[in-house]
Amino acid sequence: MAIGATIHTFTVQLSDVDRGVYEELQLRVARHPSETDAYMLTRVLAYCLEYEEGIAFSEGVAATDEPAVSVRDLTGALVAWIEVGAPDAARLHTGSMKAERVAVYTHRDPEKVAAPWAGKRIHRGDEVLLHSFDPGFVERMAGAIERRNTATLTRTEGRVYLELNDASGESDVHTRSAA
Structure with a gap:
């Protein structure tokens, strides 16, 4: 019998000073068995940092x-x-x-993520933005994930400050074009 997704909940106090977005978000995130905690946290960060009316998670890796x-x-x-x-x-x-x-958020080395795109056809590739975090930031913070999570996420001047359960960390948000 196949193992199903594990549901994680996140209550996030979002203060995105750079965009003027201040919200309390209640997120239910399905984590597929093949998905790492770091990948799931990157999805949550992408959701929060892109938050606007009409935003939604897809069915994930499926x-x-x-x-x-x-x-x-x-x-x-x-x-x-x-x-x-x-x-x-x-x-x-x-x-x-x-x-x-179009935007991409990654917890991996952005140069290695973008390398396979070189020379490939990407419509409006110069407008596609690749966002990454300081090395190790997502992995360290992913270690604090539980089934029920409380987080405070603040972005100001291109830097994020994350308190997740009992852990805290900060990172610059690095942005470059996919082209």
């Missing part, structure tokens, strides 16, 4: 034709395609064709 996180407007039109991890160029190309904006 969703092959949609991004990890998406934003739709009131008409249902896809506004933002947000990938997590190390998507291939074809996914970024598809996302850029379908949505106004």
